[in-house]
Amino acid sequence: MPEVYIYALQGKTLDQKRKLVKEVTEAVARNLDVAEDTVLIQLMESSQEAKAKGGVLFSDRATAAKT
Template sequence: MPTLRIEMWSGRTMDQKRRLVRLVTDAVVEALGVPAQDVQIKIFEGEKENAARGGVLRSDEAQGS
Protein backbone atom coordinates (compact mmCIF):
# COMPACT_ATOMS: atom_id res chain seq x y z
CA MET A 1 0.00 0.00 0.00
CA PRO A 2 -0.72 2.39 -1.47
CA THR A 3 -1.93 0.36 -4.45
CA LEU A 4 -3.13 2.08 -7.62
CA ARG A 5 -5.26 0.55 -10.31
CA ILE A 6 -5.13 2.53 -13.53
CA GLU A 7 -7.81 1.87 -16.15
CA MET A 8 -7.10 3.35 -19.58
CA TRP A 9 -7.81 2.71 -23.24
CA SER A 10 -5.59 0.05 -24.79
CA GLY A 11 -2.92 1.02 -27.30
CA ARG A 12 -0.26 2.76 -25.17
CA THR A 13 3.37 1.92 -25.87
CA MET A 14 5.73 0.34 -23.36
CA ASP A 15 7.52 3.67 -23.06
CA GLN A 16 4.28 5.43 -22.15
CA LYS A 17 3.59 2.80 -19.50
CA ARG A 18 7.13 3.14 -18.15
CA ARG A 19 6.74 6.89 -17.91
CA LEU A 20 3.26 6.59 -16.42
CA VAL A 21 4.26 4.33 -13.53
CA ARG A 22 7.37 6.40 -12.84
CA LEU A 23 5.58 9.76 -12.73
CA VAL A 24 2.55 8.50 -10.82
CA THR A 25 4.74 6.76 -8.24
CA ASP A 26 6.73 9.97 -7.73
CA ALA A 27 3.47 11.87 -7.25
CA VAL A 28 2.21 9.43 -4.60
CA VAL A 29 5.55 9.53 -2.77
CA GLU A 30 5.49 13.32 -2.72
CA ALA A 31 1.85 13.56 -1.65
CA LEU A 32 1.79 10.87 1.04
CA GLY A 33 5.39 10.60 2.18
CA VAL A 34 5.63 6.84 1.64
CA PRO A 35 8.68 4.97 0.30
CA ALA A 36 8.51 4.45 -3.49
CA GLN A 37 8.94 0.71 -2.94
CA ASP A 38 5.56 0.59 -1.17
CA VAL A 39 3.71 1.97 -4.19
CA GLN A 40 2.22 -0.77 -6.34
CA ILE A 41 0.48 -0.08 -9.64
CA LYS A 42 -1.63 -2.27 -11.88
CA ILE A 43 -2.67 -1.16 -15.36
CA PHE A 44 -5.90 -2.38 -16.93
CA GLU A 45 -6.44 -1.70 -20.62
CA GLY A 46 -10.00 -1.44 -21.93
CA GLU A 47 -11.69 -1.18 -25.30
CA LYS A 48 -14.14 1.57 -26.22
CA GLU A 49 -16.71 -1.05 -27.16
CA ASN A 50 -16.71 -2.10 -23.49
CA ALA A 51 -17.43 1.33 -22.03
CA ALA A 52 -20.45 3.60 -22.14
CA ARG A 53 -21.52 7.06 -21.08
CA GLY A 54 -25.10 8.27 -21.21
CA GLY A 55 -26.24 4.86 -22.42
CA VAL A 56 -24.07 4.93 -25.55
CA LEU A 57 -20.98 2.79 -26.19
CA ARG A 58 -17.84 4.90 -26.40
CA SER A 59 -17.04 3.18 -29.70
CA ASP A 60 -20.33 4.54 -31.09
CA GLU A 61 -19.65 8.14 -30.06
CA ALA A 62 -18.65 10.53 -32.84
CA GLN A 63 -15.50 11.46 -30.95
CA GLY A 64 -14.61 10.32 -27.42
CA SER A 65 -12.11 11.37 -24.80
Protein backbone atom coordinates in the same frame (compact mmCIF):
# COMPACT_ATOMS: atom_id res chain seq x y z
CA MET B 1 1.69 -0.14 0.82
CA PRO B 2 -0.30 2.35 -1.28
CA GLU B 3 -2.20 0.86 -4.21
CA VAL B 4 -3.29 2.86 -7.25
CA TYR B 5 -5.66 1.55 -9.92
CA ILE B 6 -5.72 3.37 -13.24
CA TYR B 7 -8.58 2.65 -15.62
CA ALA B 8 -8.00 3.48 -19.28
CA LEU B 9 -8.85 2.39 -22.78
CA GLN B 10 -6.44 0.03 -24.49
CA GLY B 11 -4.09 1.42 -27.07
CA LYS B 12 -1.43 3.32 -25.16
CA THR B 13 2.16 2.45 -26.01
CA LEU B 14 4.50 0.71 -23.62
CA ASP B 15 6.56 3.91 -23.36
CA GLN B 16 3.45 5.91 -22.42
CA LYS B 17 2.60 3.36 -19.71
CA ARG B 18 6.17 3.40 -18.38
CA LYS B 19 6.12 7.20 -18.11
CA LEU B 20 2.70 7.19 -16.46
CA VAL B 21 3.56 4.63 -13.77
CA LYS B 22 6.89 6.34 -13.05
CA GLU B 23 5.30 9.76 -12.55
CA VAL B 24 2.35 8.41 -10.53
CA THR B 25 4.74 6.42 -8.33
CA GLU B 26 6.85 9.52 -7.69
CA ALA B 27 3.77 11.60 -6.81
CA VAL B 28 2.30 9.00 -4.46
CA ALA B 29 5.62 8.41 -2.70
CA ARG B 30 6.23 12.15 -2.29
CA ASN B 31 2.72 12.98 -1.06
CA LEU B 32 2.28 9.99 1.24
CA ASP B 33 5.89 10.03 2.47
CA VAL B 34 6.59 6.41 1.52
CA ALA B 35 9.35 4.71 -0.44
CA GLU B 36 8.72 4.40 -4.17
CA ASP B 37 9.25 0.63 -4.05
CA THR B 38 6.18 0.29 -1.81
CA VAL B 39 3.80 1.87 -4.35
CA LEU B 40 1.73 -0.65 -6.31
CA ILE B 41 0.08 0.42 -9.56
CA GLN B 42 -2.37 -1.67 -11.54
CA LEU B 43 -3.33 -0.61 -15.07
CA MET B 44 -6.86 -1.72 -15.84
CA GLU B 45 -7.31 -1.56 -19.61
CA SER B 46 -10.61 -1.91 -21.41
CA SER B 47 -11.32 -2.34 -25.07
CA GLN B 48 -13.37 0.34 -26.81
CA GLU B 49 -16.14 -2.24 -27.16
CA ALA B 50 -16.25 -2.78 -23.39
CA LYS B 51 -16.51 0.83 -22.17
CA ALA B 52 -19.17 3.47 -22.68
CA LYS B 53 -19.85 7.09 -21.80
CA GLY B 54 -23.27 8.68 -21.93
CA GLY B 55 -24.80 5.42 -23.10
CA VAL B 56 -22.55 5.15 -26.18
CA LEU B 57 -19.73 2.65 -26.56
CA PHE B 58 -16.35 4.20 -27.22
CA SER B 59 -16.09 2.05 -30.36
CA ASP B 60 -19.27 3.70 -31.64
CA ARG B 61 -17.95 7.16 -30.76
CA ALA B 62 -14.80 6.51 -32.81
CA THR B 63 -16.91 5.41 -35.76
CA ALA B 64 -19.20 8.46 -35.50
CA ALA B 65 -16.20 10.81 -35.39
CA LYS B 66 -14.92 9.45 -38.71
CA THR B 67 -18.20 10.12 -40.55
